[in-house]
Amino acid sequence: MLIGNVGKDPEVRHFDSGVATTTITLATSETYTDKSTGQRVTNTEWHNVVLWRQLAELAEKYIRKGSQIFIEGKIRTRSWDDKEGQKRYTTEIIADNVRLLGRRDDAGAAPVGGGYAPASPSAAPASPAKMDDPGIDNPSEADDLPF
DSSP states (O other), X not given: OEEEEESSOOEEEEOTTSOEEEEEEEEEEEXXXXXXXXXXXXXXXXXEEEEEHHHHHHHXXXXXXXXXXXXXXXXXXXXXXXXXXXXXXXXXXXXXXXXXXXXXXXXXXXXOBTTEEEOOTTOOOOOOOOTTOTTOSSGGGGGGSOO
């Protein structure tokens, strides 16, 4: 899961089979105060993100440079030989879910469905169930929670 800002407009390719793929670069930043100097330090990491099919088509329409997005997916590292015969590697995030964050007018009206949905400003994160939660009849059921 990553939250970050898109570094440039999405690059879209359509294959002869009709399948679309989109690649985007996503910047995630971490800010902290250096204890020795007292100065704030920001580290930015760039991620290559690949979207397929419906997600790719929706990204083409609604994601732009500077958009803040949430990505959920898996990491894939692949290799190839370049023109000089050297082995090259790249690591990508294969997106399973994308969510627009930020203001609605930043990217226009965003669609819902296909693993892509705009974030609602009033949406609050779901809180995990507690042991004394009346929704849990048997406290031992809490052991089945995935966290």
